[in-house]
Amino acid sequence: MAERINVMQPWLDEAETQALAAVVASGWVAQGPKVAEFEQAFAEAMEAPEAVAVSNCTTALHLALVVAGIGPDDEVVVPSFSFIATTNAVRYVGATPVFADVDPLTGNVTADTVAGVLTPRTRAVIAVDQGGIPVDIDAIRAVTDQLRIVVIEDAACGAGSTYKGRPVGAGAELTAWSFHPRKILTTGEGGMLTTKNPEWAARARRLREHAMSVSAAERHKSILPLAEVYDEVGFNFRMTDLQAAVGIVQLAKLPDIVARRREIAERYRAAIDGIPGLRAVADPEYGESSFQSFWVEVGEEYPTDREGLLEALAHADISARRGIMAAHRQPPYRDLTPKNGLPVTEHLTDTTLILPVFHQFTDEQQDRVIAVLRNPGGASA
Numbered sequence: 001m002a003e004r005i006n007v008m009q010p011w012l013d014e015a016e017t018q019a020l021a022a023v024v025a026s027g028w029v030a031q032g033p034k035v036a037e038f039e040q041a042f043a044e045a046m047e048a049p050e051a052v053a054v055s056n057c058t059t060a061l062h063l064a065l066v067v068a069g070i071g072p073d074d075e076v077v078v079p080s081f082s083f084i085a086t087t088n089a090v091r092y093v094g095a096t097p098v099f100a101d102v103d104p105l106t107g108n109v110t111a112d113t114v115a116g117v118l119t120p121r122t123r124a125v126i127a128v129d130q131g132g133i134p135v136d137i138d139a140i141r142a143v144t145d146q147l148r149i150v151v152i153e154d155a156a157c158g159a160g161s162t163y164k165g166r167p168v169g170a171g172a173e174l175t176a177w178s179f180h181p182r183k184i185l186t187t188g189e190g191g192m193l194t195t196k197n198p199e200w201a202a203r204a205r206r207l208r209e210h211a212m213s214v215s216a217a218e219r220h221k222s223i224l225p226l227a228e229v230y231d232e233v234g235f236n237f238r239m240t241d242l243q244a245a246v247g248i249v250q251l252a253k254l255p256d257i258v259a260r261r262r263e264i265a266e267r268y269r270a271a272i273d274g275i276p277g278l279r280a281v282a283d284p285e286y287g288e289s290s291f292q293s294f295w296v297e298v299g300e301e302y303p304t305d306r307e308g309l310l311e312a313l314a315h316a317d318i319s320a321r322r323g324i325m326a327a328h329r330q331p332p333y334r335d336l337t338p339k340n341g342l343p344v345t346e347h348l349t350d351t352t353l354i355l356p357v358f359h360q361f362t363d364e365q366q367d368r369v370i371a372v373l374r375n376p377g378g379a380s381a
């Protein structure tokens, strides 16, 4: 029996272990100096003036909506074609998610799909870099800026991807990032909110820490206990120094991670180009993907359908995944399905699957995957 191939594996080694040991030895394990150091390094890497570390990307999205002033009377445009957290965040602030369809090539919302669902109540758009493919943020902002609609980028999968030569996220007013192990960089669980707006950043910093007027770090510096005030209802969305120490090591690996993932994607694409009925995701002309998810669409010409290909891969001990979900098909959001449906979203959700890509993936392992793609009936024949 061949060794099992996972769809994703984080790239963790001795460097992360040592960074963790140093934090343990320091005695300061909750949010403190390492979180501040990680924020600074991340802000620099993503060309963002401000970075606020939080517990995960879902809480980053939630905070983004809060600091942008989105509330119960507001509509927020989101792709249904995304992990459900994108839509859930809108509900956390009491606003109404409005689903926009996506482009069939990128899987991302576009200026046209967003423009088609705007109403006088639209106050924000969450544009996702789906699977790492950069969203065309300038085109969307050309439509929304004049209407004073806030654009939030969900770059959960976007670390290492570029848009017009700059890191993704730099063109949005607020950008949310994930460090879940399924993403490009990991801190176990973790997230970041970046923004150019210093007031929003300052408010997010307070809100993540119960809206305390005195941070834990400030309190620690002062022997005499400082009196603190809680000006509004805050949250506990803090990252720990244990996580941040891992994040600093991971961030230094980002160029290597992206280079290797793009090499793997290129190799897949070269093979898939010659297989009738399969179409592989590709870079859009305005940017480069880190290929957090490398997906293929299974067309009519292919000898089996998406489910058949998933089974063939499983039979060869290769773990793949169904493509990106469609939030509007899930029970909390079914009643928000637009009248004419979301045809591209539904098509991509039903016909795509995600192939293994991870830093340690070997050419031999990839050849095993490619062999199944070429001959999905081979295993049972």
Ligand SMILES: *Cc1c(COP(=O)(O)O)cnc(C)c1O
Binding pocket: 056, 057, 058, 059, 082, 083, 085, 086, 128, 130, 154, 156, 157, 177, 178, 179, 180, 190, 191
């Ligand atoms: C993974 C993901 C999230 C949620 O990230 P967490 O860090 O797990 O909260 C949100 N949006 C998108 C597009 C994602 O892929």
